[in-house]
Amino acid sequence: GLGAAVDYLSELGMPWVREQEHALVNYAVEKLSQVEGLRIIGPDGDQRGGVVAFTLDDIHPHDIAAILDSEGIAIRAGHHCAQPIHDHFGIVATARASFYFYNTFEEVDRLVAAMEKVQSVFSF
Numbered sequence: 001g002l003g004a005a006v007d008y009l010s011e012l013g014m015p016w017v018r019e020q021e022h023a024l025v026n027y028a029v030e031k032l033s034q035v036e037g038l039r040i041i042g043p044d045g046d047q048r049g050g051v052v053a054f055t056l057d058d059i060h061p062h063d064i065a066a067i068l069d070s071e072g073i074a075i076r077a078g079h080h081c082a083q084p085i086h087d088h089f090g091i092v093a094t095a096r097a098s099f100y101f102y103n104t105f106e107e108v109d110r111l112v113a114a115m116e117k118v119q120s121v122f123s124f
Contacts, residue, residue: 012101027105028052028097030106031112038115041094049076053080054113055092059122061068061095067121073107 009017025048027062037057042048056064061077067077076096079086086093098112 014026017101017108018038021043021099023109024099024101024103024105024108025050025052028099028108028111031108032115035101035112035115035119037093037119041089041091050100051096053096055091055094061093063122064095064115069119071110072112073114075111094109 026045029040029044029048029052032052032054033040035056039055039057041053041055042051057059065075066078076098078093080094080096101110
């Protein structure tokens with residue numbers, strides 16, 4: 001249970017866990033930033049936790065999440081219990097990918113590649 005999880009993280013070392021998380025998130029931000037029409041929401045660099053929130057021009061985050069789900073990629077979409085910040089940025093909702101030490105760079109690449117499918121479904 002919880003004790004085993006704490007022991008496991010202690011064995012890995014939380015500094016290492018944070019380094020892995022940080023590397024994955026920075027990689028995701030770099031790669032997702034190359035997707036045309038995609039806007040990353042939130043702070044840069046060391047100020048960012050293990051999540052990357054984003055919007056994609058003219059495509060509702062719930063639609064993004066549904067298409068990614070069909071590709072075997074799980075993200076969250078909506079307000080994420082943060083309606084005031086969405087209002088502040090003038091956006092209806094965001095899509096949010098979360099990363100932790102057990103994720104891989106290949107999974108980030110799959111997410112980015114699947115964004116092309118999202119765009120193709122909604123191309124006019």
